[in-house]
Amino acid sequence: MNYSTLFIQLLPEAVLVVTALLLLGVAVATEAKTGKPIANVTASAIAAIGVILAGFVIFNMPANLDSGSQLISMDPLARIFKAVVLGLGLLAILLPPARREIQNPGEFFALMFFALTGLLLTSGTNHLLFLFVALELASLSLYLLAGFPRTARASEASLKYFLFGGVSAAFLLFGLSLIYGFSNAATLPDLAVKLAENPTSPLAIAGLVMVVGGIGFKLAAAPFHYWAPDVYQGAPATSVALISAASKAVGMVVLVRFLLIGFSAASGSAAWGGMVAGWSLWIGVLAAVSMIFGNVLALAQTSVRRLLAYSAVANTGYLLVGVCANGTSAAGAALFYVVVYGLATLGALAVTAAVERNRGNDSPTSFAGLVHRSPLQAVALLVFLASLAGIPPLAGFAGKFAMFSAALSASTHGGEPGLTWLVGLAAIMSAISLYYYLSILKQAFVKESTEVGEESPITASHALAVGIPAAALVVLGLFPALLLDPIVTAVIDSVGK
Amino acid sequence: MTPAWTITSAFAAALLVLLLPARSAGFAKVIALVGSLVGMVAAAVACLARLNHPSGKAWSFDCDWIPSLGARFHLAADGLSLTLLLLTGIVAVAGVLFSWNVTHRSRAFFSFFMTIIGGVYGVFLSRDAFLLFVFYEIVILPKYMLIAIWGSTNKEYGAMKLTMYSIGASALILIGISVAYAAAGGTSFDIAHLAAASYSPALQSWAFPILFLGFAVLAGIWPFHTWAPTGHVAAPTAASMLLAGVVMKLGAFGALCVAMPLFPLGFAQWQPVIAGLAVIGIIYGALTALSQKDLKFVIGYSSVSHMGFILLGMAAATHWGLRGAVLQMISHGIIAGLLFGIAGRVVYERTHTRDLAALKEFDLWKTLPGVAVAFTLATAASMGLPGFSGFVAEISVVIGLWQAYPWLTIAVAIGIILTGAFSLRALQKTCFPTRKPTDAAAHALPPLTWPEISATSLLLAVSLAIGIYPKPWIVLIDDGLRSPLFNSILSLP
Numbered sequence: 001m002n003y004s005t006l007f008i009q010l011l012p013e014a015v016l017v018v019t020a021l022l023l024l025g026v027a028v029a030t031e032a033k034t035g036k037p038i039a040n041v042t043a044s045a046i047a048a049i050g051v052i053l054a055g056f057v058i059f060n061m062p063a064n065l066d067s068g069s070q071l072i073s074m075d076p077l078a079r080i081f082k083a084v085v086l087g088l089g090l091l092a093i094l095l096p097p098a099r100r101e102i103q104n105p106g107e108f109f110a111l112m113f114f115a116l117t118g119l120l121l122t123s124g125t126n127h128l129l130f131l132f133v134a135l136e137l138a139s140l141s142l143y144l145l146a147g148f149p150r151t152a153r154a155s156e157a158s159l160k161y162f163l164f165g166g167v168s169a170a171f172l173l174f175g176l177s178l179i180y181g182f183s184n185a186a187t188l189p190d191l192a193v194k195l196a197e198n199p200t201s202p203l204a205i206a207g208l209v210m211v212v213g214g215i216g217f218k219l220a221a222a223p224f225h226y227w228a229p230d231v232y233q234g235a236p237a238t239s240v241a242l243i244s245a246a247s248k249a250v251g252m253v254v255l256v257r258f259l260l261i262g263f264s265a266a267s268g269s270a271a272w273g274g275m276v277a278g279w280s281l282w283i284g285v286l287a288a289v290s291m292i293f294g295n296v297l298a299l300a301q302t303s304v305r306r307l308l309a310y311s312a313v314a315n316t317g318y319l320l321v322g323v324c325a326n327g328t329s330a331a332g333a334a335l336f337y338v339v340v341y342g343l344a345t346l347g348a349l350a351v352t353a354a355v356e357r358n359r360g361n362d363s364p365t366s367f368a369g370l371v372h373r374s375p376l377q378a379v380a381l382l383v384f385l386a387s388l389a390g391i392p393p394l395a396g397f398a399g400k401f402a403m404f405s406a407a408l409s410a411s412t413h414g415g416e417p418g419l420t421w422l423v424g425l426a427a428i429m430s431a432i433s434l435y436y437y438l439s440i441l442k443q444a445f446v447k448e449s450t451e452v453g454e455e456s457p458i459t460a461s462h463a464l465a466v467g468i469p470a471a472a473l474v475v476l477g478l479f480p481a482l483l484l485d486p487i488v489t490a491v492i493d494s495v496g497k
Numbered sequence: 498m499t500p501a502w503t504i505t506s507a508f509a510a511a512l513l514v515l516l517l518p519a520r521s522a523g524f525a526k527v528i529a530l531v532g533s534l535v536g537m538v539a540a541a542v543a544c545l546a547r548l549n550h551p552s553g554k555a556w557s558f559d560c561d562w563i564p565s566l567g568a569r570f571h572l573a574a575d576g577l578s579l580t581l582l583l584l585t586g587i588v589a590v591a592g593v594l595f596s597w598n599v600t601h602r603s604r605a606f607f608s609f610f611m612t613i614i615g616g617v618y619g620v621f622l623s624r625d626a627f628l629l630f631v632f633y634e635i636v637i638l639p640k641y642m643l644i645a646i647w648g649s650t651n652k653e654y655g656a657m658k659l660t661m662y663s664i665g666a667s668a669l670i671l672i673g674i675s676v677a678y679a680a681a682g683g684t685s686f687d688i689a690h691l692a693a694a695s696y697s698p699a700l701q702s703w704a705f706p707i708l709f710l711g712f713a714v715l716a717g718i719w720p721f722h723t724w725a726p727t728g729h730v731a732a733p734t735a736a737s738m739l740l741a742g743v744v745m746k747l748g749a750f751g752a753l754c755v756a757m758p759l760f761p762l763g764f765a766q767w768q769p770v771i772a773g774l775a776v777i778g779i780i781y782g783a784l785t786a787l788s789q790k791d792l793k794f795v796i797g798y799s800s801v802s803h804m805g806f807i808l809l810g811m812a813a814a815t816h817w818g819l820r821g822a823v824l825q826m827i828s829h830g831i832i833a834g835l836l837f838g839i840a841g842r843v844v845y846e847r848t849h850t851r852d853l854a855a856l857k858e859f860d861l862w863k864t865l866p867g868v869a870v871a872f873t874l875a876t877a878a879s880m881g882l883p884g885f886s887g888f889v890a891e892i893s894v895v896i897g898l899w900q901a902y903p904w905l906t907i908a909v910a911i912g913i914i915l916t917g918a919f920s921l922r923a924l925q926k927t928c929f930p931t932r933k934p935t936d937a938a939a940h941a942l943p944p945l946t947w948p949e950i951s952a953t954s955l956l957l958a959v960s961l962a963i964g965i966y967p968k969p970w971i972v973l974i975d976d977g978l979r980s981p982l983f984n985s986i987l988s989l990p
Contacts, residue, residue: 404672409682424707431664442645446642485564
C-alpha cells in the first residue's frame with residue numbers, strides 16, 4: 001500500500017473536512033463576537049469555496065492513481081461521481097434555506113460537508129466495511145439536515161428518516177456480515193472470486209437480499225420508500241436536494257459496484273420465460289414495484305413536494321431497470337440517468353421552494369400564472385419536468401432511451417423477449433408520468449394567477465440554482481455523449497466485464 | 498438550398514420569436530411567416546431538383562451523435578420525404594396566415610407552432626430511428642400548450658387526452674424500436690441497418706403490432722382514434738390544421754417507413770387485421786360525421802375516415818396501394834387544413850358558432866359568397882371528386898386494394914358514398930341553408946381579409962394542381978418507393 005498516493009486520493013475529502021471545521025470555527029467566533037449567529041451568506045460563501053476547491057483537486061488529480069488499496073480507490077467511476085456529487089452539492093449550496101428555516105447556518109453547512117465527505121468516500125470504495133462506515137457518515141449527517149428547521153413537520157421528517165434509516169442500516173450491516181461470514185472476503189473483487197466457486201450459497205443470497213434492501217432505502221425504491229414523501233415535504237429544500245440528487249447518485253454507484261463486481265457470479269436472470277434466481281430477478285421485481293407504486297401514487301398528490309417524492313420512487317424504478325440488465329452499458333446508462341435525474345429534481349425543488357416562499361404552500365395551484373410572474377423559472381420548470389417525463393430534446397429522454405435500449409440489448413439474444421416486459425412496463429409508466437408533470441405545467445403556463453400579491457424576486461444564487469441545471473439538461477439532451485460516453489467507459493474500466 | 502433548411506428555418510423562427518421583446522410582439526407572426534415560407538420554398542426547390550435529376554443521389558447528411566449507443570444524426574431526402582416536406586411547408590404557411598389574428602400571447606403561440614413544424618420536418622427527413630423518435634416527441638408538449646392555452650370547447654380535456662394518447666403511443670414506439678435495435682445487435686439505430694437485419698418470425702409477430710400500433714394511434718387508427726376529434730375541435734385553428742394536416746401524417750409515415758420495413762414478416766401476419774381496422778375506420782368515421790352537430794366535429798370525424806384510406810393503402814401492400822397511401826397523406830393534409838381553416842377561422846371568427854343549426858341564421862352564400870365557394874370546392878375535394886387531389890389518392894388506394902383484397906372494395910365503396918353524404922349535409926347546412934321568406938334577414942358579416950384569402954387560395958390551388966396533373970407527385974413518390982426499404986414489403990406474396 002502506497003501511503004503518499006492514498007493521501008493524494010483523500011485530498012478532496014480532506015478539503016471538505018477542513019472546510020467543515022473552518023465553518024464551525026468561524027460560526028463560533030462570529031457568535032462570540034457579535035452575539036448573533038453567522039450570516040447565511042457568509043456561511044454559504046465559505047461552503048461554496050470549499051466545494052469548488054475540492055472539485056478543483058479532483059480535476060487536477062493525476063490519472064491512474066493506484067494506491068493498491070480497495071478501501072479508497074480513485075478508479076474512473078469514483079472520479080466522475082466524486083465530481084458529480086460535488087457539483088450537485090454546489091447547486092444545493094446555491095439554494096440556501098430561508099433564515100427562518102435554520103437558526104445556525106454554520107452548523108447546517110458543516111453537517112452538509114460531513115454528508116458530502118461521506119458520499120465521496122462511499123463512491124470510491126470496494127471494501128465492505130468501509131462502505132458501511134462511509135455510508136453511515138453520510139446518512140447520519142443527512143438525518144440531521146432533514147430536521148434542521150425546528151418545526152413539527154421537519155422533526156417528523158427527520159425522525160421518520162432516522163428510524164427507517166436505522167433499520168435499513170441494521171439490515172445492511174447484517175447482510176454484509178453474512179456475506180463476510182460466507183466468503184471470508186472483505187472486498188468486492190475477493191468476494192467475486194469466492195462467489196464464483198459457490199454461486200448458489202443460501203448465506204450469500206440472504207446477505208445479498210439484505211444489502212440490496214439497505215441500498216434500496218437510500219435510493220427510495222419501493223417498498224423501502226416510506227420516508228420519502230415526509231422528508232421531501234418537511235425538510236428544507238437544500239437538504240432534500242442533497243438527499244434526492246447526490247445521495248441517490250452515490251447509492252446507484254454502490255449498487256452497481258456491489259452487484260456487477262461483487263455478485264457478478266450470482267446474477268440470475270429476470271428475462272421473460274427464463275427467470276433464474278439471483279440479484280437480477282430481485283432488482284427486476286423492485287424496479288417493477290417502484291415504477292408502479294411511484295407513478296400511481298404520484299397521480300394523487302396535491303403537494304408538489306410529495307409529488308416529487310413519488311416521482312423519485314418511480315425514477316428509482318427506471319434506474320433499477322438499467323441495473324437489472326446486468327450489462328456495463330446498461331449500468332452506465334443508468335448512472336448517466338441518475339445524474340440527469342438529480343439535476344432535474346434539484347431544479348424542480350428550487351423552483352418549488354421559490355413558489356412556496358411567495359405563495360405560502362406548494363400545492364400545484366400555487367404555480368398558477370408562473371410564466372407571467374417569473375418567465376425564467378417557468379421555462380426552467382418546463383425543462384425539469386419535461387426531462388423527468390422523458391421528452392426530447394432533454395437529457396432525461398436521452399438517459400431513459402439509452403437505459404432501455406441498452407437493457408434490451410444486454411438481455412435479448414436471438415429474438416428472445418428478454419427484459420422486454422420490464423422495459424415495456426417502464427416505457428408505459430414513463431408515459432403515464434407525463435400526466436402529473438403536465439398538471440403542474442398546466443398551472444404554470446395555462447392558468448392565470450388569481451392572487452395578486454407582492455412578489456419577492458429570487459436572489460442571484462437562487463437563479464443560478466435554477467438556471468444551471470436547466471442549461472445542463474438542454475446541453476446534455478442535445479449532446480448526451482458528453483457525459484454518457486465517459487460514464488460508460490468508466491463503468492467498463494472500473495467494473496470490468 | 499438543401500432540404501435541411503426546412504428544419505433550420507422552423508427552429509430558428511421558433512427561437513427568434515421567443516427572444517422578441519414584449520413591445521414588438523406584433524412581429525411574431527411576420528417572423529413565423531418568413532420562417533415557414535423559407536421552409537416551403539426550400540422543400541419546393543428540393544422537389545424540383547429531384548424531378549430534374551430523378552436518378553441522382555438523394556441529398557443526405559450524416560454525422561456521429563451518440564457513439565456509445567450508435568445513434569447518428571442522419572438525414573436524407575428521397576422523393577417520398579420531399580413530397581411530405583412540401584406538404585408540411587404549405588400547411589405551415591397556411592397555418593400562419595390563418596393565425597394572423599392571434600394576439601393573446603402571440604410570441605409563445607408562434608414559437609410553439611414553429612416548433613411543431615420543425616419537429617415534423619425532422620421526422621420526415623430522419624434516417625436514424627433514434628433521431629426520428631426525438632423529432633417525433635418534440636411535438637408533444639407544444640401540441641399540448643397550443644390546445645390548452647389557445648383552444649376552445651373543453652380545451653384542457655381535449656389537450657390532455659391528445660397528449661396522453663400521443664405519449665402512450667410513443668411508449669409503444671420506443672419499445673418497438675428498442676427491440677429491433679437490441680435484436681439487430683445493439684450497435685446502430687440506422688433505419689436501413691435495422692431493416693436489413695433478419696429477425697425471427699416469432700419476434701416479428703409480437704414486435705410488429707407494438708411498433709405499428711404506436712405509429713398508427715397517431716394516424717387515427719380505429720378504435721384508437723378518439724383523441725383526434727376531441728383534440729381537433731378543442732385546438733385553435735392553426736393547431737387543428739397542423740394536427741389533422743401533418744401531425745397525423747407522422748404516424749402514417751412512421752408506420753409506412755419504419756414499422757413495415759423493419760418487421761415485414763410480422764406485417765404479413767397482421768396485414769388482414771390492419772385492412773379490417775382501416776375499413777372500419779373509414780365507415781365508422783363517415784357514419785359518425787354524418788350525425789355531428791358541430792362543424793368542426795364533422796371535419797374531425799371525416800379525418801378519421803380519410804386516414805382510414807392511408808392505412809388501407811398500406812395494408813394492401815401493393816405498389817398502387819403504397820403510392821395511394823402517400824398521395825392520400827398529401828391530399829388529406831391539404832384538404833383537412835383547408836376545411837379546418839375555413840370552419841375554425843373564416844366562419845367561426847365571424848359567426849361565433851360552429852353549430853350546424855345555428856349557422857343557418859347567417860345565410861353564408863349571400864353574406865360571404867367567397868366563403869361559400871371555397872367551402873364548396875373544399876367539400877368537393879374532400880369527397881374525392883375528379884379534378885381534386887382526393888380523387889387521385891383514393892382511386893390509387895382502391896386499385897391497390899383490388900389487387901390485394903378485392904372483396905374489401907365493396908366496403909370502401911360504401912365508405913365513399915357515406916363521405917359524400919356527410920360532406921353534402923355539412924355543406925348544405927353551413928352555406929346553403931333552406932330558409933323561409935319569413936325568417937329574419939341574415940346579419941351582415943365582415944369581409945374576408947387578405948391572409949384568409951391567400952391561405953385558402955394556396956391550399957385550394959395545390960389540391961386542384963394535384964388533381965389535374967398528379968404526375969410530378971407520383972414520380973417523386975415512386976422514387977421514394979424504389980428504396981430498398983420497401984423491397985421486403987412489395988415482394989410479399
